[in-house]
Amino acid sequence: MSKFMSSLLFLLITSPIFAKNEKPNIIWIFSDDHTQKSIGAYGGILKSVNPTPNLDRLAEEGMLFERSYVANSICAPSRATLLTGKHSHINGKVDNRGGFNHDQQQFQKILQKNGYQTAMIGKIHLNGKMQGFDYWEVLPGQGSYYNPDFITEEGTKSYTGYVADIVTEKSLDWLENKRDKEKPFMLMVHHKGTHRTWMGAPRHVGLFDDVTLPEPKNLFDDYQGRGTAAHKQDMSLRITMNKASDLKVRNEEEKKAMTENFKKKKGKPHGEHGAYYRMNSEQRKIWDAAYDPRNADFYAQNIEKGTDEWVRWSYQRYVKDYLRTAKSIDDCVGEVMNYLEKSGLEKNTIVIYGSDQGFYLGEHGWFDKRFMYEESFSTPLIAKWPGKTKPGSRNSDLVQNIDYAETFLDMAGIRAPEGMQGESLVLLLKGETPTNWRKHLYYHYYEYPGGSHSVRRHEGVSGKRFKLIRFYGIDVPNGEEWEFFDLKNDPDEMQSQYNNPEYAAEVTKLKKELQNLKTQYKVVEVPQKPRINKNK
Known part of the structure; x- marks a missing residue:
């Protein structure tokens, strides 16, 4: 073969025409309780504080789904649906209680059998040993914002640092050092934030201090015009929100009592309320420097719980804390996108961002989720698929988290098993809506x-x-x-x-x-x- 023909053959093989047959990599960045209304690209009253510049960038470079929803607005069931592509009554995980049957079919198992390397790092909230992953490190239960433990194939490991940073570092380390670079991959980067009790990273504890957040117009909803469920819920800023654990208002006497309480328990403090007591001295110094003056101001105002003044004050404190945890997730999105660009992986890597459900940021006077009302029924979904999705595009079709598993398989060119109940979003991502697309959820x-x-x-x-x-x-x-x-x-x-x-x-x-x-x-x-x- 002549040198000319050899050169021509090389150019043809390495051209984009041939590259189209290459399996795409998939990075699925996932968070907990992150509502659409706290993401700048979705608009809303919090857009003015610019809480998510990197997610906004992802939307500018990809597609934002305006009508993205969940099938059951609660953490563990939503994640079971993500893995199985099935409604709760089929996959068996209907609520946060009890176990999850890991032996059933899950999309990552299918990807793995079809040549994909699979990795899961962060929060999954499904008890038991993970299956279908070549590499996994997951938080136990809800995990801790500070100095978290991770469950691995080898047992429990403890780390020093902030949870979103650790999840991000581990994810980038796997991309750079631990995967087989000859295979396509599916990496799930799953964050603890923005889950209760909303503890921001040391670098973010001062964010939004100089801002008065706009209030939702139904912050003081009296639930007239709705039934028993809205009236009898226990998720209100006025009554339910806890002064110490949720709002971080503790005087020195209360801190001392809580410290003594944890000392009586075996092992390290755990769970949502134990994060402050997992901090090392440097972390706690930064935290106290931010919160002690705020708390002194709170006590000086003599605000009585249950009053309108309490609702307004707790709204500002709670939502700012929530946005601080969201900022760390947004930082992660930026780091991942920057890594892909620098490493040369960007052109063949799909990046998708979503959350297990939405959340109430004071709407109806609430926090938490669960209801089928829009704030918690809806959930963010933003995807960038280089060469497939039109940058800056928006989709208004009805999509749901039962669709994710089938979508991942379709992206990899794999037919989904008949038992899955969702629909692939691949055509939607390419700007095409099938004529028979669903009209209801x-x-x-x-x-x-x-x-x-x-x-x-x-x-x-x-x-x-x-x-x-x-x-x-x-x-x-x-x-x-x-x-x-x-x-x-x-x-x-x-x-x-x-x-x-x-x-x-x-x-x-x-x-x-x-x-x-x-x-x-x-x-x-x-x-x-x-x-x-x-x-x-």
């Missing part, structure tokens, strides 16, 4: 009674404009209550129109659609466990 929340925040069980169906919710079971009057919302005329869901005769035809349509979806998804009854009377 199904939702089901199960954790009542016995769970946190006293949110009654409910299921529902939602389209782009109308939403129907059925609250049912224990502690629901007559065993069943319905709510219906016109999201065009009432986007904040302040007034149910279920009994309004003008909407009777739409209510009937959605009841029929609810039954259709239950048939499609093979919904079965999951028995409620009666509340245990501890006084007996």
